[in-house]
Amino acid sequence: MAKRTIVPFGPQHPVLPEPIHLDLVLEDETVVEAIPSIGYIHRGLEKLCEIKDFEQMVYVVERICGICSFGHGWGACASMEGALGIKIPERAEYLRTILHELGRVHSHLLWLGLMADAFGFESLFYHCWRIRETVLDLFEKNTGGRVVFSICKPGGMRKDISNENLQEMVKVLNGLKADIKEVTDTFIQDASVKNRMTGVGVLTKEEAMELCAVGPTVRGSGVRQDIRLTGDHGVYKELGFEPCVEEAGDCMARTVVRIREVFQSIELIEKAVEMIPDGPVDMKVPKKVEGEFAIRLEQPRGEAFYYAKGQGTKFLKRMRVRTPTNINIPALVKMLGGADLADVPVLVLTIDPCISCTER
Amino acid sequence: MSAAYVTKSPWVVHYDGSSCNGCDIEVLACLTPGYDVERFGIINCGNPKHADVFLVTGSVNEQNKGIVKQIYEQMPEPKVVVAVGICACSGGIFKDCYNVMGGVDQVIPVDAYVPGCAARPEAIIDAVVKGLGVLQAKRDAMVNKVEAPAEEAEDAKAIEAAEDAVTEEKKAVAVPPIFTMAEIKVNTMDFLKK
Missing domain, CATH: 3.40.50.12280 (Rossmann fold)
Structure with missing residues (x-):
C-alpha cells in the first residue's frame, strides 16, 4: 500500500470564492477520503431573526446568501404569510415566480463560469459572466439591486413591475438565448471540457437517493425530484412545469441539467409574463404573528426549507432555514472518495457549493 | 487613475x-x-x-x-x-x-x-x-x-512616533476588546438568556 498523506484544501483556495476546508487523505494521487470541516462563516443569523421584528427580518434572511437572495426573501415571506394565515394577491405570486426564475438564470450562469474556471478554461468563464451582467442589469432595472433586492415583503411585493418592463425583460432574455447557446455548446461539445467532466464523480441513482442529494445534483443522477412540482409555492402548476433530468450522474450530466434549466427558466418567465393578471401586488398584514408554518422552495441549488413560528407579538419565536448545500455535502464526500487530486476542484464545484447558505 | x-x-x-x-x-x-x-x-x-x-x-x-x-x-x-x-x-x-x-x-x-x-x-x-x-x-x-541609511534612525523614530499616534488614536476611539473563547461563551449564554 502506498504511503498516505493528508493535503489540506482551503479555506483560502484559488477556485473557492468561499471558505470550506477539506482534509484530503491521499494515496499517491488518489483521494482515499475527504474530511470536510465548516464553520468559517457562521454568523448566527437565525438567532438574529428573533431580535428583529418580522418585517425587518426579511432584510436579514435575504442576506443568507447573495446569489439566491431573492429565493431566501421569498421563503421567509411565504413562511410568515402561512403563519399569519393570509393569501397574497395573484399578481404578486406571478412576480415572485418571474424574479425567482430570473435569479436561477443568473445563478446558473455564475456557476457555469466558476466551473469553467475550476477546470482552467478562463475565456469560457469570462463569457459566462459577460452574459450574466445583462441579467443583473435586468434585476437592477426592475428591483433596484444587483445582488440583494429586498423587494419581497410579508403580504406581497414592495413595488409592482409594469407590464412594459416585463415584456422588455422577455425580449432581452430571448435575445440572450443565442449567446447562451454558443457558450453552453462549448461545455457540451468541446473535447477538453468533455475530458474533464465526462465520467468524473459518478453518483448513481441509488447513492443519490440514499445520501438525500437535492437539486441539480440529484436530477443529474436520473431522479425526478423538484420542489417546484409540488406546486405549494409560486405558479409553477399553472405554467406546466416539468423538471430537467439527466441519467449519467457524472459532472457532465449535472452541468447539462443546469444548462437546460437556464433555457427552461427563460421559457417559464416568458409564459408567466403572458399569463400575469393585473391587480394589486400588496395587501395589509396583521401586526402580530401567531401560529407556525413551514414551506419548501426550489432554489437554484436545490430544496430549501423555511419554518417560522410566531408567539403573538411582532417578534418571531423561531426562524429555521435549511439550505441545499448543507444537504449535498455527504454526496460531495462520496464523490471525492477515489477521485484524482486534480479533479478535486471540479468535484467541489459540481454540487454548486454555497457556504454562506450552509453556515448562515 | x-x-x-x-x-x-x-x-x-x-x-x-x-x-x-x-x-x-x-x-x-x-x-x-x-x-x-x-x-x-x-x-x-x-x-x-x-x-x-x-x-x-x-x-x-x-x-x-x-x-x-x-x-x-x-x-x-x-x-x-x-x-x-x-x-x-x-x-x-x-x-x-x-x-x-x-x-x-x-x-x-x-x-x-x-x-x-x-x-x-x-x-x-x-x-x-x-x-x-x-x-x-x-x-x-x-x-x-x-x-538613505543615514536617515534610518530618524525614519525609525518618525515611524515609531506615527505608530504611537495611531495607537493613541485607537485608544481614543475605544476599539471593542477582542474576546477570549471563555468570554464569548459567557456572552453567548447571556445572549441566549435574553
Whole structure:
C-alpha cells in the first residue's frame, strides 16, 4: 500500500470564492477520503431573526446568501404569510415566480463560469459572466439591486413591475438565448471540457437517493425530484412545469441539467409574463404573528426549507432555514472518495457549493 | 487613475471572511468583462505571496481571524488591505450576531473601506485605485529607507512616533476588546438568556 498523506484544501483556495476546508487523505494521487470541516462563516443569523421584528427580518434572511437572495426573501415571506394565515394577491405570486426564475438564470450562469474556471478554461468563464451582467442589469432595472433586492415583503411585493418592463425583460432574455447557446455548446461539445467532466464523480441513482442529494445534483443522477412540482409555492402548476433530468450522474450530466434549466427558466418567465393578471401586488398584514408554518422552495441549488413560528407579538419565536448545500455535502464526500487530486476542484464545484447558505 | 499608479500591475488576493457572498460575487464581477479591471493589469491570484492588494469581504470571527491574519502576513511588503462591504467595515447587518467580532480592522490594519450592501463594483474599483495610491506611498517609503541609511534612525523614530499616534488614536476611539473563547461563551449564554 502506498504511503498516505493528508493535503489540506482551503479555506483560502484559488477556485473557492468561499471558505470550506477539506482534509484530503491521499494515496499517491488518489483521494482515499475527504474530511470536510465548516464553520468559517457562521454568523448566527437565525438567532438574529428573533431580535428583529418580522418585517425587518426579511432584510436579514435575504442576506443568507447573495446569489439566491431573492429565493431566501421569498421563503421567509411565504413562511410568515402561512403563519399569519393570509393569501397574497395573484399578481404578486406571478412576480415572485418571474424574479425567482430570473435569479436561477443568473445563478446558473455564475456557476457555469466558476466551473469553467475550476477546470482552467478562463475565456469560457469570462463569457459566462459577460452574459450574466445583462441579467443583473435586468434585476437592477426592475428591483433596484444587483445582488440583494429586498423587494419581497410579508403580504406581497414592495413595488409592482409594469407590464412594459416585463415584456422588455422577455425580449432581452430571448435575445440572450443565442449567446447562451454558443457558450453552453462549448461545455457540451468541446473535447477538453468533455475530458474533464465526462465520467468524473459518478453518483448513481441509488447513492443519490440514499445520501438525500437535492437539486441539480440529484436530477443529474436520473431522479425526478423538484420542489417546484409540488406546486405549494409560486405558479409553477399553472405554467406546466416539468423538471430537467439527466441519467449519467457524472459532472457532465449535472452541468447539462443546469444548462437546460437556464433555457427552461427563460421559457417559464416568458409564459408567466403572458399569463400575469393585473391587480394589486400588496395587501395589509396583521401586526402580530401567531401560529407556525413551514414551506419548501426550489432554489437554484436545490430544496430549501423555511419554518417560522410566531408567539403573538411582532417578534418571531423561531426562524429555521435549511439550505441545499448543507444537504449535498455527504454526496460531495462520496464523490471525492477515489477521485484524482486534480479533479478535486471540479468535484467541489459540481454540487454548486454555497457556504454562506450552509453556515448562515 | 494617475499614470504613476499603473506603472505596476497590482495583483489582488480575495478572502471571504463571513460575508453573505454578495460582495464576493461583486469582487469577481469587477474582474470579469462587465467591469474588466484586467485592462489596468489587475489580476485575481490565488496565492497571497504574489499579491499586492488584499480584498477582504465580511466580518471576522473566532474561526477565521487566524486565517485572515495568516494571509496578511504571507503577503510581501508593501501591501494594501481593502475592506469590501459594510460587514468588513463594521459588521453591518450582522453586527448583533453572536459569532461576529466586527470589522476586519480588529485583526489587521485596513487602508481603504468600501461601504455598501452589497458593495457596488464601481465602489470596489474606486477603493482599489485609492489603495494603489497608498501602495505607491508605502513603496516610496521603503525605497527611501534603503537609499538613505543615514536617515534610518530618524525614519525609525518618525515611524515609531506615527505608530504611537495611531495607537493613541485607537485608544481614543475605544476599539471593542477582542474576546477570549471563555468570554464569548459567557456572552453567548447571556445572549441566549435574553
